[in-house]
Amino acid sequence: MEKQYKVGDEIEFYCRACRLNLDGNVYGLKDEKVDMVMCRTCFKPMRYQPPVDMAARRDDKVKKLMRALERKKREDAGDPVVVRKGSRRIVTEQRQDEATPGPLAPTEEPSPQDRWRTLTADADARRAKVWRPADTYKPGDFLLHKKWGMGYIETVADEGLLVLFREGPVPLFRSEEGTK
Numbered sequence: 001m002e003k004q005y006k007v008g009d010e011i012e013f014y015c016r017a018c019r020l021n022l023d024g025n026v027y028g029l030k031d032e033k034v035d036m037v038m039c040r041t042c043f044k045p046m047r048y049q050p051p052v053d054m055a056a057r058r059d060d061k062v063k064k065l066m067r068a069l070e071r072k073k074r075e076d077a078g079d080p081v082v083v084r085k086g087s088r089r090i091v092t093e094q095r096q097d098e099a100t101p102g103p104l105a106p107t108e109e110p111s112p113q114d115r116w117r118t119l120t121a122d123a124d125a126r127r128a129k130v131w132r133p134a135d136t137y138k139p140g141d142f143l144l145h146k147k148w149g150m151g152y153i154e155t156v157a158d159e160g161l162l163v164l165f166r167e168g169p170v171p172l173f174r175s176e177e178g179t180k
């Protein structure tokens with residue numbers, strides 16, 4: 001049996017404005033169920049949404065962002081319409097890779113940490129852009145992040161950026177909900 005709420009009762013809910021599970025007050029009922037809630041943090045009335053699993057939600061968002069970034073990376077690297085120095089060769093190789101996975105090549109790739117060290121070795125921190133989700137960035141730019149420090153922008157998509165920091169690659173969301 002569900003709890004019967006009445007207008008004014010305190011209720012935990014997901015606030016779409018604050019983007020958090022928060023306490024609110026029941027603001028309106030419909031068929032004896034909670035329909036509208038007012039957030040006690042931002043004071044906005046809105047349709048009731050039950051609290052969400054924030055960790056799962058974040059995982060989903062990260063996966064979505066990574067997919068968008070992967071897509072963007074492939075577009076940037078292999079769009080056959082774009083004529084670039086050496087692009088023909090790159091495209092051909094990619095097609096082959098996709099068709100025949102083949103045996104795993106011995107990985108001689110540098111670790112993300114090594115790549116970061118190489119890429120940022122000559123970077124001038126004064127020319128790096130401070131991370132602001134709404135700003136415009138392009139791959140190859142350097143970025144300064146409050147938490148992660150200096151980073152090298154690998155991929156830029158509408159949804160966010162993939163940035164290589166000292167600790168490794170980090171997806172950054174355009175919305176403030178991402179990395180804190």
Ligand SMILES: [Zn+2]
Nearest residue numbers: 015018039042
């Ligand atoms: Zn709120």
